[in-house]
Structure formats: C-alpha cells, structure tokens
Amino acid sequence: MSTCAHFVLRHRWWVIAFWLVVLLAGGTAAGHVPSRLSSDFSLPGQEGSETQARLARSYGISADLGSLPVLTAPGGRPIDRADVTAVADRIRTIPGARVLDYGSTGDPAFLTEGGHSTFLLVYGPKPTGFADPLAATVDRTAQAAARQHGLSAAVTGYDQLSAGSDTGDDGGLSVLGETLIGALGALLVLAFVFASFLALLPLLVAAVSILATFLVVLALTTFTDVSFVVQFLIALVGLGVAIDYSLLVVSRWREERSRGRSNDEAVVTAVTTAGHAVLASGTTVAISLVALVVVDVPLIRSMGLGGMVIPVVSTLVVLTLLPALLSLAGPRIDRPRIRKEAQVSRAWSAWARGVVRHRWAAATTATAGLVLAIVPVFGLQIGEAGSDSLAHSGVAHDTLAALRAGGVDSGVLTPMPLLVRSARDASAVAAAARRVPGVRMAVVAPPGRDGVTAIVVVPTRETVDNTTVRVVSSVRDATKNLPGYLGVTGRGAIVLDYQRAVFDDFPYVLGLIALVTYVLLVRTFRSLLLPLKAVLLNLVSVAAVFGMITWFWQDGHGSNAVFGIAATGALTFWLPVLIFAFLFGLSMDYEVFILARMREEYDRTGSTAYAVEHGLGRTGRLVTSAALILFFAFAALASAPGTDIKVLATALGAGILLDATVVRALLVPAMVSLLGRYNWWLPAGIARLLRVEPSPLHPGTRLPAGHEDGPHSPGRAPADDRPGRLQPEARP
Template sequence: MESLARFVIRHRLLVVLGWLVLMVAGGSTAGTVTDRLTFDFSLPGQPGYEAEVDLIETFGASTADTLVPVLTVPEGSTVADRSADVAGVFDAVRAAVPQARVVDLASTGDARFVTDDGRSTFALVQGPLPEGFGPGLETTLQPAFEQAAAAAGMDTGLTSYVLLSAGGETEGPSVLVETLFGAVGALAVLVFVFASFLALVPLLIAAVSILTTFLLVLGLTYLTDVSFVVQFLIALVGLGVAIDYSLLLVSRWREERAHGRGNDEAVVIATRTAGHAVLASGVTVAISLLALVVVPVPFLRSMGLGGMLIPLVSVAVVLTLLPALLSKIGPRVDWPRIRHDAVAARGWTAWARLVVRRRWIAAGVALVVLGLVIAPVFGLKIGQANTGSLARSGPSFDALQTLEDGGVGSGVLTPIELLVPDGQAGTAAETAAGVDGVRMAVLGGSRNGTTVVDVVPVGETVDSASNEVVDDVRTAVEAATGGEVGVAGTGAVVQDYFRAVYDNFPYVLGLIALITFVLLVRTFRSLLLPIKAVLLNLISLAAVFGAVTYFWQEGHGSDALFGVSATGALTFWLPVIIFAFLFGLSMDYEVFILARMREEYDDTGSTSAAVVTGLGRTGRLVTSAALILFFSFAALASSPGVDIKVLGTALGVGILIDATLVRALLVPALVSLLGKWNWWLPAGLARVLRVEPSPLHDERPLVVPVEERPLAQA
C-alpha cells in the first residue's frame, strides 16, 4: 500500500487525467448501457417457466400480466339482455390487439364470466411477453375498448396486477428529484463530518466510481446478458461504498496531518492504514456478490457479475485518485477547518468507555432489542404483494372493485394456464373446475394439437399460502389425464422462484460466509473476529427482514406512513436484492471498525483501549455513512410502486439498525467481552493463509489520558 501511495503521488497528474477520461467515457455511454440491459426473468429448467415458454411459442401469449377489461351495462338491463352488443365490444378488442389471446363470455359460453348482479362481465386478455416495464398492450387495447363500449352505451374498466402495482393514480417524484434529495442529504452529512469544502471530494469520488462502473458494465453486456437491476445497484451501492471508503481514508489523512505529519506523508500513512481496510472491505463485498453466480437464475447471476464491479472500481478510485487529489489540493480544499481530528471524537469515546464498563448490560440490551425486531421474521411469506396493498384509487382499482362487488374474486388477475393435448382438454377443464378454490375453468383455445385451459381461482395466487390451489389443480388434472400437464401463470412462477432461488439460498449463504471468513481472517489476523463479523451480519439481516415483515407484510405502520395496506407477502425477488445490498454495506462498517481496533490493539496490547479508540475514531464515520445511505434510500421509498417502497424502506431501516444497534453497541460490547481471544490466530492456520500469526498475550490495563480524567483524580 505504501509503494502504491508513493507511486500515485509521483504520477498524480497522469492518475487524475486517466480517471477523468474514464469518467467522461462512462458518462457519455451511460445511456447506451441502459439500452443494452435486459429484462430477462427467465428460469430455465423450471416447470412453470418451461410451460410459459410453450404457451408463448404455441399461442403467442404470456401470463406476465393478464389484462382484465370489465364491461358494465346500464341499469335496468343485464349482460344476457345485451349479449350481442357485449360480444361486439369484445370483438372490437380482438380486432385492436390481434396478437393477443382474448377469452370471454361469447367465446366460452360460461356464465361465470358475469357478475352476480348480471350487469358486468369481463374477459381475460394475454399478449406477447413484455420487453420492459414501460406501457404495454393496454395502450392499444383501452382506447378501442372504451370507444366500442361508448358506442353501445356501456361503461368500461380495465385492471390487472401490473396496473394496480403502478399505484393507480398515485404519482411520486421524478428520478431527478429523488437523486437531488439523496445528494443534498449526503452533502449535508459530509459538511457536518468535515466542516470544510473537503465535503465535496467524496461526492466527486462517487461520481467517478459510478460512471466508470457503467463503462465496464457496457463491456460486460457484449459478453453476457446483464439485468436492468444492475443499474440501480451501481447507482445506490456505488454511491454508498465510494463515499464510505472516501470518508475512511480522508478522515485518516486529516488525523495524520493534525498530528503534525507533512501532507504527502499523511497521504501515505492514510493509504497504508485506512487503505488496507478499504481494500479488504471492497474485495470481501465483491466476492460476496460474485457468489450469486451459483444461483441458477440468469438475472441473479448477472447481478453478481455486474455487482462485483462496483466495490472493485470504488476501491481502485479511492486508492489512486483520492490520494492524488489529497496530495495536490487536499490542504487547500480543507478550509475552513472548523473541526479538528487530532483526538478521537469525545462523544464516541465516552460512549465506547461506557460500553466497555457495562459490557454485559450493553450486549444484553442489544440482543434483546434485536431479538424483538427479528421475531416477526418467522412469519415471513415470500411471493407477491396482495392486491389489497397495491392501490386504493384510480381506474384499475375501481374496475377490480366492480368485479369483487359482483362476487368475482381477485383470482381473476392471476389465472392458472394448463397446456394439455386436445383430446384431454374437456377432462382437464372439468377436473380443474371441481377443485376447491377454483371459480371456473374454460377452454381458451387450441393450436397445433395443444389446448390451453384457463383456470380462474377464487383468490389471487401470489404467495406460499395462496398458492396451494396451483398444486391442487396440477395434481387433480394430472391424475385425471394420466400424464404431466404444463402449468403456467403467476402462481407457477412464484413456485419456480422458490425452487430455483430459495432452495439454493442456503448454499449461497454458506459460500459467502466461507469466503468472507477466509478474507477477514487475513485482514484481522484473528480467528474469532471473522466468525463474529459473519454472524452479526446475518443477525443484522434477520432484523431487517423482521422489521419488513412487521411493517409491510403485517401492515403495522405502512398504512399510516404510506397509505398502503398490509401486503401479505414480500415479493419473491426482493429478499435477494435486499441481501445483496445490505450484506456488503454492513460488512463495510464491520471492517472499518474492527480494522481500527486491531491497529490500536497492536499498538497498546489492551482490548479496552482498542475498543475505546477504535470506536472513538470510526463511530462518527460509520454513522455518517449510514445517514448518507439512509437519505438515498428514503428518496427511493418515495416512488409510487409498492415494491420500490418496500425496497427503499428495507434498505434505509437496515442501514440504521446495522450502524446503531449492531456496530455501535453490540460489536464493541462483544469485543470487550472476548478480551484477548479476539486477537488470537493460531500459527498453523496463519501458515495456511500466509499471514503473520497472532499468539495470545496478557491484557494491559486501559490507561485514561490525564486530560480526560475527573478533576479529583488528576
């Protein structure tokens, strides 16, 4: 590290120009990167996905979002009275969207397409697989539907799960406003930390890191498909880790200058000490994200590959560009120097001493509070949010209300599609219709010897609890037809994700834990500290999911703060994204704190002194970094979509829980309790990992500086 720092200082102009070129190139190609990202949620080899592929290839229609147009005749008449007009309206829909599959009362003759009051009827419309999240088939269907209905003197409505997910008529701030909110919050925290123009430097480092990462991801898109989710990882995680790493190195540089070091020498020492922690943290986060490649889901694998680049680029920028800038302009931008760093923060030092003196109480309080926060996680359901939490107003909500008031359940939004040979279609439909929890089963069309049977459940099939009807239908129909049946639809997709992601997730956790443990053993030269770090990270994540379950799934507070009812489940892709974000960011904080504690222990031989000085020096940095990320995630939570609100609040609350309860209370308490055993690394293991061993030594007493003792003891 020292050699790297001296090399950068000697060639700082070339270093700055090199990163400037990469930043400009990244900025100019950012739009191209976004266009090349994919919306591939495929699950190769999973039965629901393979049935979906067959449905698309045979009928040209996908179950990604089933549109449900609702037609209501005037008072005093019924659908039966106006059957010809009703059929004409839906024929107009077929003509407007010839690429779609339309199933309605006229095409099936099934009276269960009509509400209990006889005045409303609906159709199931499935179009080609969407290529993104923009407007889809509804932009063509709705005008034609409304025009034909108006000509017949009827009222219309259009609903679907995706339309409800958009939040009805709810509008949120633009991406630009959200970004500005996060940036202003970050700048405010940085100004508080540095109290000088130096606060702008971490933001500059973050900008270079993010834009350079976009440039590298552009190259990656020519080698493999990269999920659109990666762009959000780059923006949010890139902002977080780049500022975190910058905070650590800049703060150490200021500390060394306050101790009388020359500017370049302060840069070298900061890079050697804080830079070592930055490198260890970045590599740990990168390898942890890369572990996602073991999950047999393409978009998660691409997240692992793309996400790996974020911390690696941030580390490279912080260890090269930042020392070059500090060497050249650091003292000039560090003005006015209102805050001085010659000694550790008094507040954090006093807090650390209190934790050391009352270590058992501190550990007990932290564990009890975390236990209470974690408790709801045992009721966590994974699937999709129920329709009751998606929208409370707007045309899509009103259309669904019309159906529900007429006795048609929300299962109409998540039909189950069965693919069977033509000769067994009648048997399959009759059998499926007799399954408990099914409203109706109708023949939806035949092509190339295959018939699709549309099975409409009473309730929506969006999570593990409501998905039982999918298994019941599959079992009953396969028994009646004597062979395997293709089952597609939302419920089948949820089941696929359970099998592909969550059945393999323990292996991912195990791999990440093992890799993280090995890397941290090398970083801390300790056996117990890495074990504790991994366990506390998992505890912190459990607390986040417990809080999300309590707040969103069970609805304790979501209605009051966001006007959203209990979701009933956590959307199946959210836990993986939350894990990918928070595991790395939480490990950053752990490495920052423990690396400084290790350094102080090596200097003093006292665990108590290591805890007091280590937390005194890093506590403000960690909480400041957490606040910066909290502002970014709070802006994300202001978006109109329910899933994005859940993601934003989960990440924001997760960062705060980790930086306060875990890192500021539980970590120092446990380090203090474990004493000299924290620092033990057996010689045999040290040889295997090619690091210096750390034998056990007797503890030295904590020495309180004279100026910090009470007056009576001075």
C-alpha cells in the same frame, strides 16, 4: 497498500487523466444503460417458465394476463351475450391480442351476480419491459366498442393496479433525481464532518465511481443480461459506498496531517491503514454479491454480477484517484479548518468507556432488541405484492372493487394457463381442474399454431404468495397424470418456481458467503474470533431487518402511514436474496472500519480496553456519518416508482441504521470487551497458511511508556495520541 500509494503519487497526473477519460465515457454510457437492462423473470428448467415459453411459441402471448376489461349494462339490466361478443371481436382485431369472454364461451362464470357485468380475459405478447404494449389500445378499443353497444367499460388487471401504485401523480423521480437528492443529503453530512471545502472531494469521487460503474455495466450487457434493478443500485448504493470509503481515507489523511506529517506522508499512511480497511470492505461486499451467481436463476445471477461491480469500482477509484487528488489539492481545499482531527472524539470515547464498564448490560440490551426485531420474520411470506397493496384509488382499483361487489374475487387477476398437447385432451383436463377447490372456472381456448391447446384456469383468490399458490399445486396435481398434460404457468406457477429454484439453494449461498467472508476477515484482522463474531452478528442483524420489513410491509404496520401502501401480504420473490447480499456486505463495512482501528490500537498497546475506547473514539463519528449518508441515498431510492423498489430501499436503509447503532456502537464493543485478549489470537499455523504474521495470546497489557491505562482502567486516555512506529506484522 504502501506500494499502491507510492505508485499513485509518482503518476498522479496519469491517474487523474485516466479517471477523467472514464468519467466522460461513463457519462455517455449512463444514457444507454437503461435501454440495455433486462426485466426477464424466466426460470429455465422450471415447469412454469418452460410452459410459459411453450405458450409463447403456440399462441404468441405472455402467461400473465394483460388486461381485464369489465363491461356493464346500464340500468341494472342483464348484459346481452351478443353485445359482449361484439366488443370482444373488436378487441381481437388488435394485433397480438387473444380474448376469452362470455360471448364466445357462454360460460356463466364470466358474469357477476345478477348478470349485470362481465369480465374479459385479454392476453398479449410478452412485454419487453414492465408496461404491457397493448394495455392502452385495449382500453381505448373496449371503451369505444362498449359505447356503440350501450355498455360502459373499464379496465383493471394486476399490471394496471401496479402502475396505479407505482406512478402516483408525478410518475416518481428519475434515477438522476434520486441521485441528486441522495447527494444533497450526503453533502450536508460531509459538511458537518469536515467543516471545510474538503466535503466536496468525496462527492467528486462518488461521481467518478458511479459513471465508471455505468460504463462497466454497459460492457457487461454485451455478454449477459443485467437486471433493471442494477441502475438504481449503481446510482444510490454506488453513491453511498464511494462516499463512505472516501470518508474513511480522507479522515485518516487529515488525522495524519494534524500530527505534523507532510502531505504525501499523510496520503501514504492513510492508504496503508484506512485504505486497507476499504480494500477489505469492498472485497467483502463484492464477494457477498458475486456469490449470487451460484443461484441458477438468470435474474438473481444478473443482479449479483451487476451489483458486484459497484464496490469493486468504488474501491479502485478511492484507492487511486482519491490519493492523487489529496496529494495534489488536499491541503488547498481543506479550508476553513474549523474541525480538527488531532484528538479522538470525546463523546465517542466516553461512550466506549461506558460500554466497556457495563459490557454485560450493553450486550444484553442490544441482544434483546435484535431478538425482538427478529420475531416477525417467522411469518415471512414469499411471492408478489397482493392487489390490496397496489393501487388504492383510480379506475383499476374501482373496477376491481366493483367486481368484488358482484361476487368475483381477485383470482381473475392471476389466471393460470394450463397447456395440453391437443384439443381432444382439453375437455378431461379442464373438467379435472374445475373440480379443484379454490378454482372459479376453467375455459378451453382455441388451439394454438402447433395444435397445443390452452386451458385458462381462474382461481377464486389471486395466487401471489406462499399460502395462495397452493391452488396452483392442487391444479397441477389433479391434472398432471392425465393424457396430453404439458404444464401449468402464470404468476402463481412462477412464484412456486422461484421458491424451488432460489430458496431451496439459498442456504448454500449463505454458507458460501459466510465462509469466504470469514477467511478474508481472518486475514484482515489476524484473528480467529473477531471474524467469527463479525459474521454471526451480520447474520443476526440481517435477520432483524427481515423481521422489521415483514412487520412494516408484509403486515402493513407503517407502509400505509408512510407510503400510502396497504400491507403487501408477501415479499416479492427476488427481494430477500438481494436484500441479504447487499446488507451482509454493506453492514460488514462498518465492522471492518471499527475493528481494523481496534486491531491497530491493540497491536500498539496490547490493551483491549484501550483498543475499544480509542478505536471507537476514532471511528464512531465516521461510521455514524457514513450510515447517515447511505440512509439518505436509500431514502432517495424509496421515492422510485414501484412497491418492490420501495421495499428494497427501506430494508437497506433500516438495516444500515440498525447496524450502525445497536450492533456496531453497542454490541460490538461490548463483545470485544467481554472476549478480551482472545479477540486477537491467530495461531502460527493458520497465519502461515494465510500468509500473514501470527498473533499469539499475550498474558497481559504491554502499553508503551507513559500509557498507564490497561484493561482495568479504561477511563484514562494516554497523553500522546500519536501511534508509534508499527512493525510490518503490526499493521492492520
């Protein structure tokens, strides 16, 4: 790190020029990235996805229902079959549209009770994005044709309900708008922390980091698919991470300046100490995300690759551009100098002394709070949001409500296409599917281009989560041994595919992330116990967050009050893995920030109590400020359209606050105090393997002269706050 700092200072103009070019190129790239991102949820090798691909080849349509027009006769009279046929035929004239209806099949299951209304199943080509390209045309055509035959028409569907909940009145904020809101919140926090124009410097670094990340992701899209979610993460997670890292380095630079060091000496010291913590944090976040590539799912893999770029680029910018700017302009913009960094925070030092003094009570209280938060996670359901949590007003909502009033439940939103080899196999398979409990109807479609025939099986209830997809498995079991069976697809089948492909392998992903993180932190902290505690606390913290979002979103205790969205009933299948990967890495940031400073103070004094007090006194305000900045970023992300993005944002925001308060401010110092000198132990053999200096157990305190506060007198701070000259092995 010292070599890096001296290199940057010698070539600071070249460094600034390089990042200026990247900034301009990134600004151009940011406009092109959204159109290059993927919304593909396919799972190669899984039955649902393979059947979906076969359906697209045979019929040219998506496995998910595009639109669900509902026709109603006036005056409560029964609807005429010929009129339904005429409307359906008009919809069939739309290029790419395929329609199943009461008119062409005569199946009374298409009718509501009393026969006053009927629904049509309209399929279209697989969308390239999230919007069904035929939806608007189907809506206009259905209404126009219905009027000609004296009927009324309205259109619903899962996508239409999702659009109703996603856009609201204003369509949600753009990525740029969300970023500006997050930046404004960050500026307020930075202004409080620095109380000078220096607060603008981390924002400049964040702007360069975000645009540089867009540039790298644009290059990635030429080689592999990158998920649409990445654009939101770049803008807002990138904003928070870059500012957090900058905050740590700039604060340490200020601290060294206040001790009388020259500007360049302060820059070198800041990079050597705080920069080392930034490097460890960025590496940990990157590894927790890149580990997602072991999941054999294109969507998850692309999120891991795209997300990994965020901390890597942010770390590079903070360790190169920021020192160059501090060397060049730091003292000039650090005005007015209202807040000083010469002394530790009195409030945080007093808090740390209180935690050390009452460590058992602090550890017990924090653990009890985490256990309470974890309890709801045992009811977690994986799938997609239920229809009740989507639109709560509008045409799509009202149309579905009318169908339900007529005895047609929400299963019509998630029909499951079942493919057989030829039309002669269809009758027996359809009959077997109809006999499955929970199935409303099974309709045989005309053969496709290659003779493959689809049977559209409509369940009674929508198939969107762990419990409701059982009917998909039942239909599959009842038909898979019959002649001609090829496979079942649709929303419910894809949910089952994700459960097998993602969550069966998830323990291996978790183990890989935990193991690699542990090894990295052993090298960073020169300790066996501190990294183990850090990994275990991170896992507990993430579990608590899952419990909180299960309670808030899935069970609906707060989602309606805050966002006007009913209980989702499940978490969308791709969310848990992404939430875990990001939270595990981001939460570890604060652990590294705090423990790196504690390690530095222990190496200088040999006192665990002093290390806890002084380490938390120096980093407590920074960690709290960093958490607030990330929270503002995630609050802005929660304004994005889409229930899934809101769930992701609230999970990350709640996780950051929980981690920075209950875990890092209470449980971490309490446990470090309880473990005492065993925190800092690293045997010589392991140290030699990891190429770091060993850290043997010391029998007692070895404070410098004049530092009388030891493990048994944590309340007294040394008169001189300046660190002594560290030997190379004592540097964090």
